[in-house]
Amino acid sequence: MVVTSTDNLESEASDNFTYDRTAEVKAFDDTKLGVKGLLDSGVTKIPRMFHHAKLDTNEISISDSKFSVPIIDLQDIDTNSNLRAEVVDKIRSACMEWGFFQVVNHGIGVEVLDEMICGIRRFHEQDDEVRKPFYSRDSNKKVRYFSNVNPFRGKGANWRDTISFFLTPDPPNPEEIPVVCRDIVMEYSKKVRALGYTIFELFSEALGINPSYFKELDSADGQFLLCHYYPTCPEPELTLGTSKHTDSDFMTILLEDQMGGLQFLHENQWVDVHPVHGSLVVNIGDFLQLITNGMFVSVYHRVLARHTGPRISIASFFINTSPHGTFEVVGPIKELLSEETPPIYRDTTVKDVMAHYFDEKGLDGNTPLQPFRL
Ligand SMILES: O=C(O)CCC(=O)C(=O)O
Numbered sequence: 001m002v003v004t005s006t007d008n009l010e011s012e013a014s015d016n017f018t019y020d021r022t023a024e025v026k027a028f029d030d031t032k033l034g035v036k037g038l039l040d041s042g043v044t045k046i047p048r049m050f051h052h053a054k055l056d057t058n059e060i061s062i063s064d065s066k067f068s069v070p071i072i073d074l075q076d077i078d079t080n081s082n083l084r085a086e087v088v089d090k091i092r093s094a095c096m097e098w099g100f101f102q103v104v105n106h107g108i109g110v111e112v113l114d115e116m117i118c119g120i121r122r123f124h125e126q127d128d129e130v131r132k133p134f135y136s137r138d139s140n141k142k143v144r145y146f147s148n149v150n151p152f153r154g155k156g157a158n159w160r161d162t163i164s165f166f167l168t169p170d171p172p173n174p175e176e177i178p179v180v181c182r183d184i185v186m187e188y189s190k191k192v193r194a195l196g197y198t199i200f201e202l203f204s205e206a207l208g209i210n211p212s213y214f215k216e217l218d219s220a221d222g223q224f225l226l227c228h229y230y231p232t233c234p235e236p237e238l239t240l241g242t243s244k245h246t247d248s249d250f251m252t253i254l255l256e257d258q259m260g261g262l263q264f265l266h267e268n269q270w271v272d273v274h275p276v277h278g279s280l281v282v283n284i285g286d287f288l289q290l291i292t293n294g295m296f297v298s299v300y301h302r303v304l305a306r307h308t309g310p311r312i313s314i315a316s317f318f319i320n321t322s323p324h325g326t327f328e329v330v331g332p333i334k335e336l337l338s339e340e341t342p343p344i345y346r347d348t349t350v351k352d353v354m355a356h357y358f359d360e361k362g363l364d365g366n367t368p369l370q371p372f373r374l
Contacts, residue, residue, distance in 0.1 A: 024049045025151045032135035033128055034147035034161035036310075039231045040128075050239040052156035065269040070094045071276065074198075075105035084205075091199075092206035095284055095292075099299035100264045102279045103199075108191045110278040116188040117257050117312050119181030123163055124229035124310070126180060134163065134178060142172035159239045159305040160230045168193065168223040169322050185225070192253055192280075192316045193223050199251065199282060200318075207292060209335050219287070219328045219350045220250045222320030230261070232309035241303035241311070246367055248357045249285035249319035256281065259311035264301040286353065286369050287319065290345045293332035298367070319350060326351040345372050 024047060031037050038047070072091060077084040094101035123131065123145075134145035143165055151157040165177065167189050177185050200214035207213075214220050230241040241261055256262060256275050263270040264283070273281055289298040303311075320326065331347030357368045 019048060021049055021154065022152060025157070029137070029147070029151065032132045034124075034135070034145070034229075035159055036124055036161055036229060036231050037128065039234075044234050046159065046233065046235045046239055049151065050157045050159055052239055052243070065266070065271045067266050067269065067271045069264070069271065069273050069281070070098060070101040071279070072101050072103050073105050074103055074107070077202075088202055088205045091202050095203070095206065095288075095296040097297075098264075098266060099284045099297040100273070100281065100301070102273070102276055102281050103195075104276065104279045106195055106280055107198075108188075108195060108280070112184070112188055112191060113255055113278065113280075115184045116181075116255060116314055119184040120163065120227040120229065120314060121310070121312050122180040123178050123227075124161060124312075126178075131178075142166040142170070143176045143178075155243070156239060158242050159233045159236075160228050160241050160303070162229070163227045164224060165189070165227070166224045166321065169221065169320060169324065188255075188314070189223065189225060189316065192255075195280070196223065196251065196253060196316065196318050199253070203251075203288070203296075207295070207333070207336065209333060213333070214250070217328070217330070219320050219325040219330050220318060222318070222322065222325050224317050224319075224321065226315045226317070228303075228311075228313045228315070230259075230303065230305070230309055230311040230313075232307060233305035234307075236305040236307055239305045241305045242301075244300050244302040246298045246300055246369075247283060247285040247315075247317065248287070248353060248368055249317040250287045250291075251285055251318045252283050253316045253318075254281040254283070254313060255316075256313040257311060259306070259309060261304045261306055261311055262301065262313070263304065264299050266299065270302075285317070285319070286367070287330065287350070290348070290369060290372065291330055291333050293336050293341065294344050295336060298369070300367075321350070321354070326354065344374055345369065346374050348372050 028049065072087060074087065077087050131145060136144040137146060145163045147161045148157045165185060174182060201211050204211045204213045258275045258277060260275055262273040284296045284298045286298045288296050327349055329347050329349055332343040332345055337343055353368060356371060
């Protein structure tokens with residue numbers, strides 16, 4: 001939190017005796033209308049549950065980093081083997097050095113991407129009474145609307161709302177998907193899943209392993225979407241849209257609108273991901289870092305809160321959260337190990353890492369892989 005004067009310090013200290021965070025979070029959660037509902041109610045100051053303790057101006061300023069995320073063109077990779085080899089080289093260095101890249105000419109039409117963003121915006125901007133019934137804290141639900149994974153945990157909450165869809169391997173009934181985005185969620189998720197398999201194949205080629213390695217890996221064979229809505233924020237210097245974290249999956253493919261705000265950490269600097277219309281952002285998740293024995297890197301990223309908005313993003317996570325996937329033992333790929341490159345991670349399961357992430361850790365800014373290092 002930014003403290004600007006001694007007066008503020010004193011009033012904060014006396015507030016600490018009376019402030020009941022759990023009650024504030026409960027009252028917020030009970031509205032079932034998320035951050036959008038707060039803003040619609042006319043707030044001009046953000047409630048204290050959203051304050052992030054360690055933010056100062058350096059921490060939240062727009063990056064002026066000289067770095068930019070690699071852009072990789074997937075045009076003609078299925079018909080031109082020279083081009084494909086070049087793309088595989090670019091992907092290998094992007095995954096080893098950056099953990100993030102953008103893809104263009106990936107085969108998903110721009111009209112599908114735009115309609116997906118519009119569909120998610122339509123959901124979040126529906127009348128209160130229509131979106132409220134989807135609000136739930138039951139993580140077993142295949143379709144649910146919520147604000148923050150666990151706002152009760154005691155850390156500063158994020159200025160954002162989400163609707164999630166757990167789609168593969170056990171899809172919901174189409175009727176469970178809100179009608180304002182049903183058709184496009186089904187179409188977009190199918191197309192992005194196919195793109196995911198293509199990128200997994202390119203990863204295998206970059207690693208020099210069997211091209212169908214990921215297809216045969218049960219724990220990677222799943223997909224869920226988190227579809228975020230970041231309302232405008234009246235005090236963006238006090239909070240974040242998404243806290244610093246890494247993704248606990250194999251790979252994430254992100255669709256974002258043109259608002260910007262996503263940053264990833266590279267050589268200790270926050271690098272802005274500048275939205276490119278029609279592109280998708282790909283980032284490496286913790287499990288890919290684990291099975292590549294640290295060769296591919298899962299990097300920290302976050303989303304700034306902004307005066308401008310709303311911002312819409314759709315993150316597709318590739319990981320199998322069904323029992324079939326979560327109990328499979330995964331560890332560093334044997335072909336990548338040698339006497340010179342011994343395993344640096346122990347074998348584990350998606351279930352163990354997820355339990356650590358959701359039950360104990362949350363978005364606390366530390367990598368969830370730490371306890372799995374040898
Ligand atoms: O909204 C974004 O751009 C990123 C979201 C994200 O990092 C996440 O859902 O894990």
